[in-house]
Amino acid sequence: MRAGVTPTVVSHVLHNKANTVRVSEATAARVRAAAKDMGYRLNVLARNFRGRQTFMIGVLHGAGFVRPSLTRGSLYFGLLMDGIVDGAFQRGYSVTLCPKLMGDQPEDAISDGRFDGLLWYSTSPKEENRQMLQRCADPLVLIHTPSEEFGGRFSSVTCDNRQGIGLAVQHLVDLGHRKIAFLSQGTCSTAESRVRLTAFQEEMERHGLTTEGGDFIECGHDNTGLNAYLGAGPRHTAIIGTSDEQAVSAIRAAQEHGISVPEDISIVGFDSTPYCLTVKPNLTSVAQPLYDMGRIAAGLLIDELADSSTPTRAVVLPCGFERRDSTASPRP
């Protein structure tokens, strides 16, 4: 090397600082000067290769092989990503969006050394995805899917769906609603939407309101179910949707059927994404803390990366509630 030193000493320059001070300040300074002088850059690739870690985490999703958009639709993925990236950055980790993970063959990118760990989130888990996770050897944290679903093998971050639905029911009951329907996707519905549906039944009962088959609307492809329900004249004064997107669809469909929101019918969403503001009236919605969920999930993962003896945890975050303009008291 230029400063008349060995490659060993370079290792100290960037890495060994606090560890063991095995180099005199004199030579250290000389090395630093020489390094700067010749524009020396540490080769991160070589270092990562040697150390078998990349300080990168990957984001997997369980909804098939189409990359979610950061900006279209409800901003769901964007909110999660904002949290994930902030959580990772705080700890010096990078977040990589990798075609192998999002698209073609996720299993090729898992355990190929590319990522120190993975975040997996799912709005509609498919069986093939579950199997891939079972085979996954990398550290991984689940978002939306409770840890128990994989026997506690992975940590998880979820929101309290039960309590969230409770807030929606409470709000509507407080406004005077008694006939409340629950809107879900129907077939191929997600695990979470099933939890929310059950929570709806239970929360209704808590208020002394029983539910029956007719209280569950299935959106259906192209909103056929929703349109059929609205076309026949709504039998309820309020609808709770499983997601903002479904609730927004419901508002639009209602308006097309000449039904006013919230005068004729109140509608509540779930997630409280900025999407709520793109419809008139603005959608009242249960607030799922997506940003925090992403941030905390990244934190849990990095905890496990830093110390592999860290026990897995199942974090459940409470939901909030954002009242906007799509709910009102029913007509007397």
Add this chain to the structure above:
Amino acid sequence: MRAGVTPTVVSHVLHNKANTVRVSEATAARVRAAAKDMGYRLNVLARNFRGRQTFMIGVLHGAGFVRPSLTRGSLYFGLLMDGIVDGAFQRGYSVTLCPKLMGDQPEDAISDGRFDGLLWYSTSPKEENRQMLQRCADPLVLIHTPSEEFGGRFSSVTCDNRQGIGLAVQHLVDLGHRKIAFLSQGTCSTAESRVRLTAFQEEMERHGLTTEGGDFIECGHDNTGLNAYLGAGPRHTAIIGTSDEQAVSAIRAAQEHGISVPEDISIVGFDSTPYCLTVKPNLTSVAQPLYDMGRIAAGLLIDELADSSTPTRAVVLPCGFERRDSTASPRP
């Protein structure tokens, strides 16, 4: 190796396919079987290290050291990222958000082998950022900053600001407006906003309308400039903002001053992000093709990565125009 072969042969398994067929199909099959059997995974780290490339691109931004949010504000960054990621994925490249690039010391991450190339975008280029780019040895493509600004050293993707402003002026003139103001940030305004301001002057002249100092409103910190202008009673029937965020601020501020949009004053934004839909009335805006700009920039970069003799290019994309509800004919 298990199949009684050498490490060399493993190299064929994934890489050498079409190159030279120097291995018999018999052994190839044997190797593949053994590999699968023992769960062999190619170590991408080692491969990248060896090949000195990572197939990853990094995204730098020139607005200082705060990471832009994907979901807050105008969704500007999210739209760009959606395009960048799609453009990169199409060619098998990953996109990494790296704290070193977004935050602390970008220069540490540049040329450390982490990225094959960089995308640099800027809404407000600072001198220190310019200098960093000058020093940058990695392939890099500029977004928003024309190639000429760096003597053609980097390729660039920009929108046609001139033509975009032309669309806004044309629209307002068609509606019957003659007294049109231009709203910009004022101090520390961006290079693009200066281009847009000049374009405004020129386009106004094209319609036989002259502009003077009073036609340029400077938003100012905390909207002080904007509020002062509106408080004194607007002297124009329409305002063109340099960005959606400023135009939305203008709508909100106008309403606070009891001025109706678009009845009393028409307002036009620039970018036409989904942010336009979050204000009432929805913002009419010049559509900057952010998604396409991101996608094309990624494509240009990867072209240069694939063949370093690729000449730099300066791509200019035309703007569109989205009429929404914040513009109308002036009161007679």
Add this chain to the structure above:
DNA sequence: GTGAAAGCGCTAACAC
């Protein structure tokens, strides 16, 4: 306090 040497897993060049 400093230097020498080995080796991470891969690929490319070359010998067989």
Add this chain to the structure above:
DNA sequence: GTGTTAGCGCTTTCAC
């Protein structure tokens, strides 16, 4: 068609 070898740039013993 297949095996041998060297070496990418770094870190980590270990000897001096």
